[in-house]
Amino acid sequence: MRRLLLVVLLLPLIIAGWLAWDYHRFLHTPVNLAEATEFQVPAGASLRRVGQELAAAGIISKPHYWEIHGRLSEQDQGIRAGEYLIHPGLTPEDLLALFIRGRTIQYSLTIPEGWTFLQMMRAISAHEKIRNTLAEDEYMNVMAHLGRPGEHPEGWFFPDTYLFPRYTTDMDILRIAHQRMRQELARAWENRAEDLPLKDEYEALIMASIVEKETGRADERTLVSAVFNERLRRGMRLQTDPTVIYxxxxxxxxxxRRDLRADNPYNTYTRDGLPPTPIALPGAAALHAAVNPAESRALFFVSRGDGSHHFSTTYQEHRRAVIQYQLGGDASRYGR
Incomplete structure (x- = not known):
């Protein structure tokens, strides 16, 4: 009888001890995976639901332990939705910490310097991990969605590589890129040189887009900027091909030739001053160069054909450079 009573008294302690051991073992035993696996935590999912889906996927074996751990550690309300990569070495305890920190799989989109707004929009639309909310016929109205109705979108998005989780929307990317551009433009304008012929930040953005399209060489950006700023200062037309192309x-x-003569707001051969909008998305270096031109008297430049340019202070020197670098040294072929 005493033995039976002892067993009855000890049995709950034995069961409790075993459960505690089993619970501890569950939390610290790596998940049942042979290779890294993607797992989606749905938006608004509860701790219980996530545990059940982990069990259904064969990743954990005891979802009730998972739920108990979350509640005991007071982490049952902090799980973040998203797509996660679960590695074989992670434990259930690690999993909960991963979901609480929200370390989701990150995808990338690269917007190169010098792309146009439409090139950027088509790349966003084609990205399989971005959720598109804008139809193509809505692209030109995107600034209204950003709280700036009536503004032209060209130039207003900073070229860079952006990281984001799956199901990020096109507008999410655009908001981030637009805010970056406003910050970078403000920084460049704040640190601008004195006596620029540019009236405001927007004209600086237009100038930066022209500099961006005219040269990809870091050592030439401020020289190109010097030419165009000096032309504006003297009332000369910019006569830059990238604006015509735009x-x-x-x-x-x-x-x-007919393109250079066809008048439109972007033809800087037929119109004075800057074009009405930027012609591309300028990067930080072009923004800086636009408002910090080199100390140069050059008014002309021509491509050498190797990616660099020859800069000239007089038209006569420029004419000779055109003959040398673009017409093969044959003056009889010089046409303009």
């Missing part, structure tokens, strides 16, 4: 619908890669 104004041509369905540009085929070749500028013809």
């Amino acid at each position: 104004g041509i619908e369905n540009f085929d890669g070749r500028i013809r």
Whole structure:
């Protein structure tokens, strides 16, 4: 009888001890995976639901232990939705910490410097991990969605590589890129040189977009900027091909004489001053160069054909450079 009574008294302690051991073992035993596996935590999912889905996927074996651990550690309300990569070495305890920190799988989108707004929008639309909310016919109204109705979207998005979780929307990316551009532009304008012929930040953005399209060489950006700023200061037309190209619908890669003569708001051969909007998305270096031109008297430049340019202070010098670098040294072929 005493033995039976002893067993009855000790049995709950034995069961409790075994449960505590089993619970501890569950929390610290790596999950049942042979290789890294993606797992989606749905938006608004409870601790219990996530545990059940982990069990259904064969990742954990005892979802009730999972739920108990979350409640005991007071982490039952902090799980973040998203797509996670679960590695074989993680334990259930690690999993909960992973979901609480929200370390989701990150995807990337690279927007190169010098792309146009439409090139950027098409890349966003084509990205399989971005959720598109804008139809193509809504692209030009995107600034209204950003709280700036009536503004032209060209130039207002900073080119960079952006990381984001799956199901991020196109507007989420655009908001981030737009805010970055406003910050970078404000920084450049605040640190601008004195006596610029540019009236405000927007004109600086337009100038930066032209600099971005005219040269990809870091050592030439401020020289290109010097030419265009000096031309503005003297009342000379900018006469820059990238603005002409921007104004041509369905540009085929070749500028013809008729293109230089066809008047439109972006043709800086026929119009004075800056074009009405930027012509591309300028990077930080172009923004800086636009408002900090080099100390140079150059008014002209021409491509050498190797990615660099020859800068000239007089038209006569420029004419000779054009003959040398673009017409093969044959003055009889010089046409403009």
